[in-house]
Structures are given as structure tokens and as C-alpha cells.
Amino acid sequence: MRFDSWEAGLAFYRMYAHEVGFSVRVWTQHKGEGGVIIWKKFVCARQGWRKRKSVDLGQVTQEVGRKKAKRNIKISRCGCKAMMGLKRQDDNKYEVVQFVQSHTHQLVSPSKRHLIRSNREVTSDLRNKLFTCSKALLGTSKTFRLLSIEKGGPENIGCTKHDLQNCQRDFKAAIKGADGQLIVDIMENKKKANPAFYFDYQVDENNKLTNIFWADSICRKNYSLFGDVVSFDSTYRFNKYDLVFAPFTGVNHHKSCVTFGAAFLSNEKIASYKWLFQTFLKAMCGVAPKLVITDEDQSMRRGIESIFPNTKHRLCMWHILMKLPEKVGPILRDNEDFKPRFMACVRGSETPDEFESRWSSIISEFGLEDNEWLKEKYGLRESWIPAYFMEFSLGGILRTTSRSESENAFFRHFTNRKLTLIEFWVRFETALEEQRQKELQEDNCALHTLPVLETCWGIEAHAREVYTHNIFVAFQREVVAARDRRHVKTIERVGDVRTMSIGDLSGRIITVCFNTNTKAAQCTCRMFESLGILCSHIIVVLKNDGCNEIPSQYVLHRWTKMAARHLCYDANGHEMEGSSTSLSPIIKKLYSQTWSRFSLALHEARHCEDKMEYLNKVVADALAHLRQTAPLDEQSKVQEFESFIGTTFPSIINIHPPDIANTKGSGKRLKRGSEEAINKRKKVNKP
Incomplete structure (x- = not known):
């Protein structure tokens, strides 16, 4: 038997081995002048014997970080003699000159032949699938299950789950040592x-990456539109280096989280925060936020005071209240009356006087006069109690929930603490894409649908036309409250100004001062100042005055349907719009259409053998035609890795990966008393 090349001979022997039931290994070869292979031998994978030291040990050790992990070795060699030898002839073809058919071991049954090593390969197509699934946070196990479903069973995949894990291991190994350089x-x-993409970074004296900040063009555009209030959190880590992940978060016109930028920090010192805030300021064309909300980190506070001196700094209520059960003890933690009253005090008080009164009552009634934590929080009340921010413009739009926690929970869905910086970046982009797709869906819904009205009031109909759906729902609640639960008790007139007392059930x-000429209104509840939408008290007054539309000064542009439909430019004149992509919109559309049609054709033919054979022939002919008319150079595994991450592996590394950071760590979920009791019992009963 003769072959055009030794590779063709190997392919034949592998097909033969698959039918018989054994695995093939390339064994030895001899080269002649010019490096031409004269003869080559292929053997059964169970040929030969494992080295004596491995048999004696039965185990090997691997270095894993600073620990040694033991890995069991399974011996497969048994001295099998089956083989095939090829020799190069004068006509440059290879002829079979040796062939041993018999084996010294049991052959693999047909049901297990897909597990034979020489029959398995993580092909380019499978690697691409693995990379694609990785972007969506599907690990190797879930990817393997998905492939099994798509291909009609694990025997049709072409590799095992362990092979996919090895491919992922190879990817991490390729990144190792170049992670810092690659991300830059x-x-x-x-x-x-x-050019509207902005980033900056710092390295230490050993050129190891320490801090890095980035904001793409859409992040910067969103900040120019919605950056009046910023939430900043640096309590979570989503990478193998334990670097602090610090996103800047805001609220868009749909009241949804929107990302303004993000950073990795190697420590939580004042200098790091100063650098980060200064870099953020440069990225945002020197415009500082009006209000920034953070946790209680003192280094962060000092950084904000230094870089954002005119910015109002407020502490995140969510972070403080999360510690409440721990700080008040198990008795009050499970008290059914304490928590509702405490929450009503800190969240429901509309004036500082009301808060002071409620706080004093709670402290006295529940015997908390000596609680040092509550004393400390009371001393900081002007930094976290909403009643002290009611007069500050939009100071309340982040008060009902923790935007930072919501943002971190969102990114946590896409990441984990074993990721390299490159792997994190790929998934971060996927997360941003999902966040922005949600905004597009909300924009489309707001522009092409209308919510149902609850009243016949013209002011509600006007709000439906101008506001996004989520803002309209909040405004509609105030309209319904104005209709059902508010009434005018008294009216005092002085010129064009009316002072009206509004009662509820x-x-x-509540007192509202209203100018009938300018339509200016001021309510003691301060809802408009805090949230940017009119309260039910002012709506009652406007209705009483015969207004069928919201006065223009009370329609904040940031809450309208058209809020994001503006062209924005950075300081260098670059338009801050969608980021560039490697595929043109036309190619992306054709790719999507082709994939959809192929999937539909496969679905139509799946139950008919004749149809499947026809489809298989059509696809094979199309593939052959494409390769003939426009042949592509086959990518190596490294080139595929580079295509996945979006850059080439550096030949020279100037920026090294960061050291493992020694930071304060991520916040932990507070547990209820029952959970802690169960955990304590587990520790006591632990043998």
C-alpha cells in the first residue's frame, strides 16, 4: 500500500485503528539529506512500557501556587507490538514496509471508540465554540453539554470534556507572564x-501593572448625559490577582444602571484613589460629578476630597444597613418591630427634624444608648440619611437601592476570581454589551409603545408622551395618589403666589407654594429636588389650576425618551459613539442570516436520511468551492488565541502581570440569626 505523504499514511492508520478499536501514536522516524523523512513508524498507543520510577511512585506531584497537589497516574502501556512502518520510495511516495496486526490487550468496543485518544481532537471549530461560550460565562462542563445536545450526543463531539479543559489550560498558559502586557x-x-476610547495605567518599580482605568466611547457619552450622580464601589474582586474591581456607575433615563468606566487597583491607599479619580476626571473632559456615593472607606474619602473638592460626597446607605443586624445583636435582629421602624426612620424621614425625632425614639425605646456603632453612624448622619439630601438636586435617585451593589452583582454573573485580566476583559465586554442591549430594548419600547393611562387627566397623558416608561410609572403613581389620596385643605393668595395646604388620608x-404666572411650585416634601419628578402634592395644585401639561421647567431632559439621542464629543473633538468592530455591519448581518438559514435547513432535514445526505453534500460542495476560490491560511492555536483576545502575543514584555494584591477584600453577605446558629452547630458537631 502506498501513500502520497506520510501524513496520508497516518490518516489511514488512524481510520483503521478507529474501526478496529485502538489508539495510534507516532513513534519514531529517520531523516535523510535536507531533512526529508525517509521512514516513519506509527504504533499502538499501548506500545512499550512506562518508566520504572513512574510505576514505583504511582503518583506525581504538580506545583499549584505554593501548594503541592497529588495527581493519580493511570498506566496504559502494556508492551503492545501492533504497528505500521512507512518508507519513502524513489517516486517520493511512502510505502508500507512493516505491519503488525495483533495486539496484546483487549480492543475498545464500538460504543467507546470515540474516546480513543487518536480519534479525539479539539478542532478549530471546537476551540471557537469554547471561546464563544467562555464570553457568556459557560465553563467547559456547560460547553460540553451544549455541544453534546447540538451534535446529537457526546460521541459525535470529537473530544472529551477533559480535552476542552486542557485547551483552556493551554490558553491560560499562553497568557501567563504576558497578562499585564496583553491587557495594555x-x-x-x-x-x-x-480615538474616543480612554485608558491609563500605572506600573511599579519592577514594571508590574498596579492600577489601570478604562472607559470606552459609550461610557464617556453616558457620563456626559447622566453623570450628575455617580456611585463608586471598590469592595469586590473578580480576578486571580485579587485586584480591586472598581466600576463607576450611574442611572440612565430608564432608571437602569449604566457604566461610566471601571478600574483595577492593586491597593486601597489614598495615592491609588487620587490617581484613579484624577484619571477619571481626565477621561470625562474635566467634568466632576455633582454627587458621588461610596462606602465608608476613609482612603477613598480623602481621595474624593482632594480631586473632587466641589462634589457632594454621600455614603451608600445599603452598605451601612447591611451591617445593622450584626451591630444590634441577635435579639433586635429578630425583633419584628425594630427593623421596620428603623428603616422608616432612615429612609422615610423627609426632614432632619423628623429624622432626629424618630431616631431618638428608637434609641430610647430599644435601649441602644450605649451602642457605639449607632453613635458613630448618627455622627455621620448628614452623609447618609436622605432627609439631609432632599434639597440637593437628584440626591435621591440612588437612595432606594444600591446601584453599586446592583452593578457588582451584574458583573459577578459574568466573572469569577480565577480569571486572568484578559479573560476578565473579554467577559466584561460581554457584560457591557448586555447592559447596552437592555437600554436599546427600553429605548425601542419607549418610542414605539405607550403605557396604559390610569386617569383622564391631561397631565398624565402628557407625561406618557415625554417620559420613558419607568419614569412614567413613577410619575403615574403620584398622579393616582393625587387623585385618590390628596386634597386641598386651605389656600392663601398673595398676588400671583398661592400657598396651599395639601392633606392626605x-x-x-404638606405645604405647596405655587406661582400662577410662572407655574413655579415648591413643595415641602422636596420630591422634585430629590428625584426629578413632580410629587402628588404639586400635581394636585397643577390640576386645581387647570394645567393639562407638566410645566417645562419640571420636565428634566435626563428622564425623557430623547435623553440619549445627542451627539457628544470629547475634548479632542472625537465623537463618543459606538466602538469600532473588526466586522463591518454588512458582514455581521450576512453572517447572522447565513447561520440562521443553515440552522433552519438542518432543522428541516433532521428526521430524513435523504434530506440530511443532500444537505451534507450541498454544504461540502460549498465549503470546497470557498476553499478553492478564496483559500485561507489555517490558523495555529496561538493565532486562534490571539483572535479571541483581540491582540497578538507580545515578543517583548515590558509590562508584567501584577502581584497578588493584599487588599481589604470583598464584602460578605450578612446572615440571619438562624443561619449563624446552624453554622455554629455544624462547627461544634464537626469531628
Whole structure:
């Protein structure tokens, strides 16, 4: 038997081995002049014997970080003699000159032949699938299950789950040592593709990456539109180096989280925060936020005071209240009356006086006069109690929930603490894409649908036309409250100004001053100042005055349907719009259409053998035609890795990966008393 090349001979022997039931290994060869292979031998994978030291040990050790992990070795060699030898002839073809058919071991049954090593390969197609699934946080196990479903069973995949894990291991090994350089190179490429992309970084004296900040063009545009209030959190880590992940978060016109930028920090010192805030300021054309909300980190506070001296700094209520159960003890933690009253005090008080009164009552009634933590929080009350921010413009839009916690929970869904910086970046981009797709869906819904009205009031209909759906729902609640639960008790007139007392069903009185000429209104509840939408008290007054539309001064542009439809430019005149992509919109559309049609054709033919054979022939002919008319150079595994991450592996590494950071760590979920009791019992009963 003769072959055009030794590779063709190997392919034949592998097909033969698959049918018989054994695995093939390339064994030895001899080269002649010019490096031409004269003869080559292929053997059964169970040929020969494992080295004596491995048999004696039965185990090997691997270095894993600073620990040694033991790995069991399974011996497969048994001295099998089966083989095939090829020799190069004068006509440059290879002839079979040796062939041993018999084996000294049991052959693999047909049901297990897909597990034979020489029959398995993580092909380019499978690697691409693995990379694609990795972007969506599908690990190797879930990817393997998905492939099994798509291909009609694990025997049709072409590899095992362990093979996919090895491919992922190879990817991490390729990144190792170049992680810092790669992340910087990726961002350099992003900036070349879109000059509005902004990033900066720091290295230490050993050229190891310490801090890095980035904001793409859409992040910067969102900040220019919605950056009046910023939430900043640095309590979570999503990478193998334990670097602090610090996203800057805001609220868009749909009241959804929007990312303004993000950073990795190697420590939580004042100098790091100063650098980060200064870099953020440069990225945002020197415009500081009006209000920034953070946790209680003192280094962060000092950094904000230094870089954002005119910015109002407020502490995140969520971070403080999360510690409440621990600080008040198990008795009050499970008290059914304490928590509702405490929450009503800190969240529901509309004036500082009301808060002071409620706080004093709670402290006295529950015997908390000596609680040092509550004393400390009371001393900081002007930094976290909403009643002290009611007069500050939009100071309340982040008060009902923790935007930072919501943002971290969102990114946590896409990341984990074993990721390299490159792996994190790929998934971060996927997360941003999902966040922005949600905004597009909300924009489309707001522009092409209308919510149902609850009243016949013209002011509600006007709000439906101008506001996004989520803002309209909040405004609609105020309209319904104005209709059902508010009434005018008294009116005092002085010129164009009316001072009106508005009562509710609980007997509470709210005062509204209204100018009938300018339509300017001021309510003692301060809801408009805090949230940017009119309260039910002012709506009652407007209705009483015959207004069928919201006065223009009370329609904040940031809450309208058209809020994001503006062209924005950075300080260098670069338009801050969508980032550049390697595929043109036309190619992306054709790719999507082709994939959809192929999937539909496969679905139509799946139950008919004749149809499947026809489809298989059509696809094979199309593939052969494409390769003939426009042949592509086959990518190596490294080139595929580079295509996945968006940059080439550096030949020279100037920026090294960061050291493992020694930071304060991520916040932990507070547990209820019952959970802690169960955990304590487990520790006591632990043998």
C-alpha cells in the first residue's frame, strides 16, 4: 500500500485503528539529506512500557501556587507490538514496509471508540465554540453539554470534556507572564480603532501593572448625559490577582444602571484613589460629578476630597444597613418591630427634624444608648440619611437601592476570581454589551409603545408622551395618589403666589407654594429636588389650576425618551459613539442570516436520511468551492488565541502581570440569626 505523504499514511492508520478499536501514536522516524523523512513508524498507543520510577511512585506531584497537589497516574502501556512502518520510495511516495496486526490487550468496543485518544481532537471549530461560550460565562462542563445536545450526543463531539479543559489550560498558559502586557495592548488597539476610547495605567518599580482605568466611547457619552450622580464601589474582586474591581456607575433615563468606566487597583491607599479619580476626571473632559456615593472607606474619602473638592460626597446607605443586624445583636435582629421602624426612620424621614425625632425614639425605646456603632453612624448622619439630601438636586435617585451593589452583582454573573485580566476583559465586554442591549430594548419600547393611562387627566397623558416608561410609572403613581389620596385643605393668595395646604388620608399636611404666572411650585416634601419628578402634592395644585401639561421647567431632559439621542464629543473633538468592530455591519448581518438559514435547513432535514445526505453534500460542495476560490491560511492555536483576545502575543514584555494584591477584600453577605446558629452547630458537631 502506498501513500502520497506520510501524513496520508497516518490518516489511514488512524481510520483503521478507529474501526478496529485502538489508539495510534507516532513513534519514531529517520531523516535523510535536507531533512526529508525517509521512514516513519506509527504504533499502538499501548506500545512499550512506562518508566520504572513512574510505576514505583504511582503518583506525581504538580506545583499549584505554593501548594503541592497529588495527581493519580493511570498506566496504559502494556508492551503492545501492533504497528505500521512507512518508507519513502524513489517516486517520493511512502510505502508500507512493516505491519503488525495483533495486539496484546483487549480492543475498545464500538460504543467507546470515540474516546480513543487518536480519534479525539479539539478542532478549530471546537476551540471557537469554547471561546464563544467562555464570553457568556459557560465553563467547559456547560460547553460540553451544549455541544453534546447540538451534535446529537457526546460521541459525535470529537473530544472529551477533559480535552476542552486542557485547551483552556493551554490558553491560560499562553497568557501567563504576558497578562499585564496583553491587557495594555488590547486597550491600545481599542484606542487606535476608536480615538474616543480612554485608558491609563500605572506600573511599579519592577514594571508590574498596579492600577489601570478604562472607559470606552459609550461610557464617556453616558457620563456626559447622566453623570450628575455617580456611585463608586471598590469592595469586590473578580480576578486571580485579587485586584480591586472598581466600576463607576450611574442611572440612565430608564432608571437602569449604566457604566461610566471601571478600574483595577492593586491597593486601597489614598495615592491609588487620587490617581484613579484624577484619571477619571481626565477621561470625562474635566467634568466632576455633582454627587458621588461610596462606602465608608476613609482612603477613598480623602481621595474624593482632594480631586473632587466641589462634589457632594454621600455614603451608600445599603452598605451601612447591611451591617445593622450584626451591630444590634441577635435579639433586635429578630425583633419584628425594630427593623421596620428603623428603616422608616432612615429612609422615610423627609426632614432632619423628623429624622432626629424618630431616631431618638428608637434609641430610647430599644435601649441602644450605649451602642457605639449607632453613635458613630448618627455622627455621620448628614452623609447618609436622605432627609439631609432632599434639597440637593437628584440626591435621591440612588437612595432606594444600591446601584453599586446592583452593578457588582451584574458583573459577578459574568466573572469569577480565577480569571486572568484578559479573560476578565473579554467577559466584561460581554457584560457591557448586555447592559447596552437592555437600554436599546427600553429605548425601542419607549418610542414605539405607550403605557396604559390610569386617569383622564391631561397631565398624565402628557407625561406618557415625554417620559420613558419607568419614569412614567413613577410619575403615574403620584398622579393616582393625587387623585385618590390628596386634597386641598386651605389656600392663601398673595398676588400671583398661592400657598396651599395639601392633606392626605393619614391627616398629614404638606405645604405647596405655587406661582400662577410662572407655574413655579415648591413643595415641602422636596420630591422634585430629590428625584426629578413632580410629587402628588404639586400635581394636585397643577390640576386645581387647570394645567393639562407638566410645566417645562419640571420636565428634566435626563428622564425623557430623547435623553440619549445627542451627539457628544470629547475634548479632542472625537465623537463618543459606538466602538469600532473588526466586522463591518454588512458582514455581521450576512453572517447572522447565513447561520440562521443553515440552522433552519438542518432543522428541516433532521428526521430524513435523504434530506440530511443532500444537505451534507450541498454544504461540502460549498465549503470546497470557498476553499478553492478564496483559500485561507489555517490558523495555529496561538493565532486562534490571539483572535479571541483581540491582540497578538507580545515578543517583548515590558509590562508584567501584577502581584497578588493584599487588599481589604470583598464584602460578605450578612446572615440571619438562624443561619449563624446552624453554622455554629455544624462547627461544634464537626469531628
